[in-house]
Amino acid sequence: xxxxxxxxxxxxxxxxxxxxxxxxxxxxxxxxxxxxxxxxxxxxxxxxxxxxxxxxxxxxxxxxxxxxxxxxxxxxxxxxxxxxxxxxxxxxxxxxxxxxxxxxxxxxxxxxxxxxxxxxxxxxxxxxxxxxxxxxxxxxxxxxxxxxxxxxxxxxxxxxxxxxxxxxxxxxxxxxxxxxxxxxxxxxxxxxxxxxxxxxxxxxxxxxxxxxxxxxxxxxxxxxxxxxxxxxxxxxxxxxxxxxxxxxxxxxxxxxxxxxxxxxxxxxxxxxxxxxxxxxxxxxxxxxxxxxxxxxxxxxxxxxxxxxxxxxxxxxxxxxxxxxxxxxxxxxxxxxxxx
Numbered sequence: 001x002x003x004x005x006x007x008x009x010x011x012x013x014x015x016x017x018x019x020x021x022x023x024x025x026x027x028x029x030x031x032x033x034x035x036x037x038x039x040x041x042x043x044x045x046x047x048x049x050x051x052x053x054x055x056x057x058x059x060x061x062x063x064x065x066x067x068x069x070x071x072x073x074x075x076x077x078x079x080x081x082x083x084x085x086x087x088x089x090x091x092x093x094x095x096x097x098x099x100x101x102x103x104x105x106x107x108x109x110x111x112x113x114x115x116x117x118x119x120x121x122x123x124x125x126x127x128x129x130x131x132x133x134x135x136x137x138x139x140x141x142x143x144x145x146x147x148x149x150x151x152x153x154x155x156x157x158x159x160x161x162x163x164x165x166x167x168x169x170x171x172x173x174x175x176x177x178x179x180x181x182x183x184x185x186x187x188x189x190x191x192x193x194x195x196x197x198x199x200x201x202x203x204x205x206x207x208x209x210x211x212x213x214x215x216x217x218x219x220x221x222x223x224x225x226x227x228x229x230x231x232x233x234x235x236x237x238x239x240x241x242x243x244x245x246x247x248x249x250x251x252x253x254x255x256x257x258x259x260x261x262x263x264x265x266x267x268x269x270x271x272x273x274x275x276x277x278x279x280x281x282x283x284x285x286x287x288x289x290x291x292x293x294x295x296x297x298x299x300x301x302x303x304x305x306x307x308x309x310x311x312x313x314x315x316x317x318x319x320x321x322x323x324x325x326x327x328x329x330x331x332x333x334x335x336x337x338x339x
């Protein structure tokens with residue numbers, strides 16, 4: 001790990017100013033991903049700007065906002081998952097957060113940092129392997145290498161890595177909005193516009209500009225608290241990233257679907273949501289046949305590589321299963337008590 005300067009910011013404005021003083025300056029809060037990247041020389045920083053103590057409770061708290069909910073960017077994942085308003089009005093989000101990482105990491109990781117975590121592709125973490133995400137222009141080892149965990153949707157010839165977050169899958173489904181501040185002032189990014197597909201610039205994970213700081217995340221009023229489910233399929237039950245994950249929220253009128261949200265994780269460079277599939281399901285019966293047809297729409301264009309072809313069939317089964325589970329959320333396992 002290279003020598004790095006360290007400064008504490010007392011306000012968001014000061015943090016933005018300090019990061020703007022150097023192209024390699026970076027914000028740090030929980031540091032659960034960034035510090036690992038720095039230790040293994042997979043990321044570089046001249047100065048780390050500690051934002052944990054910036055003034056203003058809005059950055060640290062979770063509170064009602066415009067009939068919805070505002071999640072402070074510096075609130076921990078654990079505090080968010082167990083917050084009474086989240087558990088009551090957005091249980092899908094609580095379920096997804098508790099499916100990720102470990103209790104120790106959730107206690108450290110922040111909401112803002114969760115959006116910014118980087119891929120867990122084997123080759124990205126191998127400094128000796130060509131990787132366009134880590135070192136643009138060197139190639140993508142995963143395309144011809146061992147690609148079992150890699151993407152099947154939204155890939156490019158430059159990168160087939162997947163985005164690892166569970167929380168972000170639900171934020172995509174809920175149509176969250178990300179609030180940021182930076183050198184040019186404040187702005188809002190619809191969650192669908194926050195992350196980027198790899199294209200020919202896979203080293204760019206999101207649409208933040210240098211010096212922009214996430215301040216909060218807004219959830220709309222509708223949380224699908226009556227009919228919801230989050231399903232995460234992985235190689236082991238805990239502390240593993242998803243091979244395929246599905247977030248589903250339904251609004252029902254009898255047997256008919258009046259509104260639906262379906263988002264996938266573990267299958268693409270971004271949380272994957274296909275609105276055409278949701279439109280297809282509107283005013284149709286909530287049954288296995290219709291969910292299966294919607295799954296086909298979601299997975300249209302899926303591309304298998306040598307070792308990950310199983311993901312296409314797995315994803316379809318997961319979508320159908322999770323949609324059916326959302327009809328009876330009380331029958332699925334509830335998150336455990338906070339440790």
